[in-house]
Amino acid sequence: MQYFKVTLIRSGIGMPKRVNGILQALGLHKRMRTVYHPVSPDIAGMIFKVKELVAVSEVDYKLSQKEQHELRKPPKGYYVEIPAQEAGRI
Template identity: 45%
Template sequence: MMQLRSLSTTSAAANYYKVTLKRSTIGLSKDYRAAAHTLGLYRLHQTTYQPVNASTAGSILKLKELLRVENVDAIPTKEDLLAAKPARGYQVIGSKF
């Protein structure tokens, strides 16, 4: 007998797509704009996190030339995003005076 292996039970499978709109939808037809809005993308360089499923994958494939997609295991919290940002302003290291 042949045994079937399930890929969904592996720990290497990602849970979310990190989707970023890299090109504009200006000049495209309404169905392309609707697909971008379905993914929650309204502005350039906007990033959303979508669950890994067939409908999300279909929308991503429709807009594949406009998007950057990464697989992630979890959605980062607001604290995680703020910790990754550099400090505001600048710091004077040395002076020639």
């Protein structure tokens, strides 16, 4: 299934009520928030209404908010060794 990956890159502050309403309906509550919506004419129409404020790409996966957040995390700087026996190398 194809999805629209929509990120709010420009704030909706000061825009008409209808524009802000569409942002709320899409789940874009603050800047840099990314949401996934299935490709459909009604979602496309909503994105079209706020095209100056968002970045859109078509993807074939959907990430939850938690998974999306994990992508932004910096690397931990360390990793835990697995014993060779457990890893199946012996």
